[in-house]
Amino acid sequence: MAKWLGWLVWIAWGLLCFLLFFHLLFPYxxxxxxxxxxxxxxxxxxTRPSNADARFLGIHWARVEVSYPRHKSLPPLEIRNWVIRLRPLSLLVGRLSATSYGALMGGSFHSNLVFRRKVQRGLAEWDGLRIDQLPLLPMEGSFFEGIVSGRARWEKDGEVVEGEAAFELRDGMVKGAQLGNLTLPTLDLGLTEGQLTWDGERINLKEISVRGKNLEGKLTGNVFYQIPFVKSKVACRLEIALSPSLLNRYPAIATLFGGRQGRPLVIRVHGTLENPRFSPAR
Incomplete structure (x- = not known):
């Protein structure tokens, strides 16, 4: 028994020394x-970071400001208390793992990354993010509100990237949205749930469903990558049904819906993320 305890002490001491030397020698x-x-x-x-300081087995920025050189009018995005922490013991099994977490858009995020030769795997979760603080989201005079949470996982093998994500938007609201030449009233999105997948060429919106106070809807389709991302092309189908009370208050919208009380209007969404266009589907 004493012999086994001695071995355990030496193993623990060896691991401690390994972690200490890793921390002291690693170029953070x-x-x-x-x-x-x-x-x-x-x-x-x-990016405009504050001075980075080393944490045990990791690095920390008190603040990182992210700006958009091609869209200088947009306000910067701030990441606060961003920590990236390594897990060097994972090297003993032939891979390197890392954890990243911080504060963003009034909420928080947390991710785990695993690197093994050309393969990279990741899992990310976010909670309490306020979408009105996302600089790239306001488009064509529209304004969005809501709190979003969700999770995503992805894998990169060489140049091939695949992933999936699910999210939930609570207390969603859209102001100033346009449908054709009509400016819609403020829309209460209530609860919005979405599932999507992506690869190296596109994001596939499997289904994004909306169950709000004055509308219900479903969005499906694809977003095709471009650089910068806001230039990505959109090819989606939107089904939207407005409440009878809303249609009664806005005759022009009721005319557009053609008396479809309780039945969805099908809309084609095209253009780009930066400048989406909406037109009734034929």
Whole structure:
């Protein structure tokens, strides 16, 4: 028994020394610069970080400001208390794992990453994010509100990227949306739930369903990647049914719906994410 305890003590001591030397010798500053550079290249943004400080087995930024060089009129996005922590013991099984977490858009995010040769796997979760703080979302005079939470997982094998995500938007609201030449009244989205998948060429909206106070709807279709992302082309189908009370208050909208009380109007969504266009489907 004493022999086994001795072995356990030596193993624990060895692991502790390994972690300590890893922490002392690892180039955290280089890691931080590389992470921000990758973010800038992949998302076509500029980052302005506060001074990074090393944490045990990780790095921390008190504040990272993300701006959009091609859209200088948009306000920057702020990431606060962003921590990336490595798990060096995973090297013993031939891979490197890392955890990332922080505060964003009034909420929080947390992700786990695993790197193994050319394969990268990730799992991310977010909660309490306010979509009105997302600079890229307001489009064509529209304004969005709501609190979103969700999770995503993805895998990258060489150049092939695949993933899936699910999200929930609570207390959603849209102001100033346009349908053709009509400006819609404020729409209460209530609860919105969505599922989507993606690969290297497109995002497939499997279904995004809306169950609000004055409307119900369903959105399906595809978003085809472009750089920058807001230039991505949209090819979607939207089914929307407005409540009778809303149709009665706005005769022009009732005319557009053609008396479809309780029946959905099918709308084709095209254009780009930055400038979407809506037209009745034929």
């Amino acid at each position: 500053e280089v890691l931080g610069r590389r992470i921000l550079y990758t973010l800038e290249q992949k998302a076509n943004v500029l």
